[in-house]
Amino acid sequence: MNWQDISAITALDFTSGRITHLAPQSAQADWAQGFFTTLGDMAVFSASCDDAASFLHGQLSNDVERLPQGPVRRAAYCTAKGRMITSFSYWKNSDTIYLQCDANQQPAVQKRLQMFVLRSKVKLASLAESLIPLGLGGEKAEALLTTYFATLPAIGEHVHDAANGMLLRHEDAGAVARYQWLVPAEQFAAVWQTLKNALVLSNSSDWYLGDILSGVSRVVAATQELFVPQMINFELTGGVNFRKGCYPGQEIVARSQYLGKLKRRSFLASVAATGLQAGQELFNPASPEQPCGHVVNVELLNAGESLLLAEMTMADAEQGDIRVGTADGPALQFRELPYVIHDITRTPE
Numbered sequence: 001m002n003w004q005d006i007s008a009i010t011a012l013d014f015t016s017g018r019i020t021h022l023a024p025q026s027a028q029a030d031w032a033q034g035f036f037t038t039l040g041d042m043a044v045f046s047a048s049c050d051d052a053a054s055f056l057h058g059q060l061s062n063d064v065e066r067l068p069q070g071p072v073r074r075a076a077y078c079t080a081k082g083r084m085i086t087s088f089s090y091w092k093n094s095d096t097i098y099l100q101c102d103a104n105q106q107p108a109v110q111k112r113l114q115m116f117v118l119r120s121k122v123k124l125a126s127l128a129e130s131l132i133p134l135g136l137g138g139e140k141a142e143a144l145l146t147t148y149f150a151t152l153p154a155i156g157e158h159v160h161d162a163a164n165g166m167l168l169r170h171e172d173a174g175a176v177a178r179y180q181w182l183v184p185a186e187q188f189a190a191v192w193q194t195l196k197n198a199l200v201l202s203n204s205s206d207w208y209l210g211d212i213l214s215g216v217s218r219v220v221a222a223t224q225e226l227f228v229p230q231m232i233n234f235e236l237t238g239g240v241n242f243r244k245g246c247y248p249g250q251e252i253v254a255r256s257q258y259l260g261k262l263k264r265r266s267f268l269a270s271v272a273a274t275g276l277q278a279g280q281e282l283f284n285p286a287s288p289e290q291p292c293g294h295v296v297n298v299e300l301l302n303a304g305e306s307l308l309l310a311e312m313t314m315a316d317a318e319q320g321d322i323r324v325g326t327a328d329g330p331a332l333q334f335r336e337l338p339y340v341i342h343d344i345t346r347t348p349e
């Protein structure tokens with residue numbers, strides 16, 4: 001099932017699988033009680049057969065060989081220079097590993113991985129049209145999900161049910177619990193109608209705000225190969241295992257961590273502007289001749305304001321006056337991340 005088919009079922013016109021035509025609702029009480037939306041800018045593929053775990057272990061920045069059933073982990077897929085091609089969420093059941101990334105990148109990333117399979121016993125298969133991603137949240141959503149799943153996962157866990165798809169628990173948006181439901185295509189029409197009757201339909205941005213508030217970055221097509229994992233705090237959110245074996249770019253990533261060469265990080269900020277895009281350049285007016293960083297991820301916060309994760313040097317962040325797009329563009333208003341970041345080149349006081 002593609003998004004044209006889904007548009008016909010829902011009577012909605014999707015842009016890249018997202019709902020974008022509604023007003024922001026994340027501050028509304030009825031939204032917090034129970035909402036749903038589409039997450040079609042994410043896609044899943046699977047890796048199966050005898051060598052799937054060992055093959056992926058040698059390609060990704062996190063441990064795959066010792067991945068148990070239950071946890072959802074993050075991993076970077078890097079070039080030989082340590083730059084992130086994409087970011088994955090991944091998990092497994094008894095015989096299959098599932099990987100989720102930006103939908104625009106998924107075909108090319110899967111093809112790139114396939115090039116390195118060689119004689120390994122690994123089968124990669126796209127599930128982009130057989131599992132339809134929906135985002136849900138709030139107490140009413142949790143109550144509804146219990147009619148489909150015997151248990152609900154904790155944050156960072158998943159529930160796999162062959163009949164009803166897969167359910168993943170994401171970081172909360174404030175006090176609102178968030179879930180991603182990968183719905184089997186053949187059940188989508190019935191599930192959509194049930195959700196429509198019980199929950200508030202929301203823009204996709206309202207759901208993704210939870211990732212940004214949690215400081216969880218993801219690489220999309222517009223930011224491919226811009227960042228070493230630590231530049232987007234990826235190791236702080238569980239995306240890098242420094243004790244595992246080699247993978248493409250591992251030497252660069254490790255050197256950045258242990259030799260004190262990393263001076264760039266990502267910060268949480270809001271900006272009084274809309275229409276911003278991932279990959280957009282950031283500027284310090286004190287040095288306007290070249291950009292000091294990039295927008296990592298950005299979502300609409302309300303009718304006139306956006307929330308973003310912004311990558312830049314630690315020194316520029318400390319200076320404080322950072323603009324989007326041009327040196328005289330809208331100014332970032334920095335917010336506190338839910339975890340501590342530090343400059344590893346400095347000796348703690």
